[in-house]
């Protein structure tokens with residue numbers, strides 16, 4: 001092992017910054033800055049330098065995304081803040097009823113809503129300490145999840161290090177498999193005579209609950225973050241500000257959210273996305289409507305399993321279609 005010179009150390013740190021930046025452009029912003037060949041060349045240089053000087057390897061190095069060992073199982077981990085599920089609204093009347101209940105519990109107050117696409121994937125929780133990803137877990141039953149850190153580290157849209165060293169932050173998001181990856185995966189499984197996945201949600205869940213992180217890494221998963229779970233220190237005062245802050249930290253946040261001044265605007269936005277849902281490169285099964293003010297969310301509280309300040313608007317079930325592929329690729 002040759003001596004580590006300051007120049008080598010500086011070169012390793014420069015390569016990491018450059019590769020992290022290109023991962024961010026490609027996997028978080030969907031805006032690649034260089035060709036795959038140029039990216040691979042940078043990665044090869046870093047891999048070689050780290051192989052020659054293993055003492056320089058840090059857990060947040062881009063070369064450390066795919067862990068080595070296959071796990072025996074997943075450890076149960078408690079969520080500090082329960083990961084709630086959502087009540088459902090199946091049409092305009094249900095949405096107006098939700099709005100009436102919210103306003104009854106906030107007499108005389110202005111209420112703003114944020115409407116987001118409801119990504120059809122698997123809810124996960126990510127823990128960061130001093131800006132470093134220290135743990136990732138499934139939602140599980142809302143109180144306890146499964147520790148799938150090694151698998152979530154392979155998802156390139158998940159930052160291993162945030163753009164700010166926030167002391168302690170736990171965030172939630174929906175991990176998912178893009179439609180084109182889902183079709184390609186099932187084609188490969190058909191070729192291999194393996195059982196097919198019924199939909200992208202099952203494919204994402206199956207890919208994240210793999211005991212071998214190498215398999216997860218091969219499944220081209222992505223994620224959209226949608227909430228702060230736990231934050232030490234001052235934070236945003238509205239949900240829309242929370243989404244903007246998550247984006248600023250380097251997380252992937254779905255840009256199709258809208259702040260609505262009343263339930264009629266919410267209803268119009270839901271109708272718009274019911275029409276446009278097949279134009280998206282990922283599966284959605286509805287929209288999520290949330291009270292924007294975090295103080296009002298706090299005061300509205302939650303029932304045992306779901307918040308009083310949020311509801312899911314579910315699209316009517318698909319009319320009979322010939323194959324799942326038609327739904328996905330329509």
Ligand SMILES: NC(=O)c1c(N)nc(OC2CCCC2)nc1O[C@@H]1CCC[C@@H]1O
Pocket residue numbers: 083084085086116117118119120121122123139174226227288307310
């Ligand atoms: N799937 C989603 O895109 C999504 C979202 N955009 N926003 C939330 O907000 C949480 C916050 C409090 C209760 C629900 N949840 C979502 O998915 C939920 C998580 C658990 C069950 C659903 O997958």
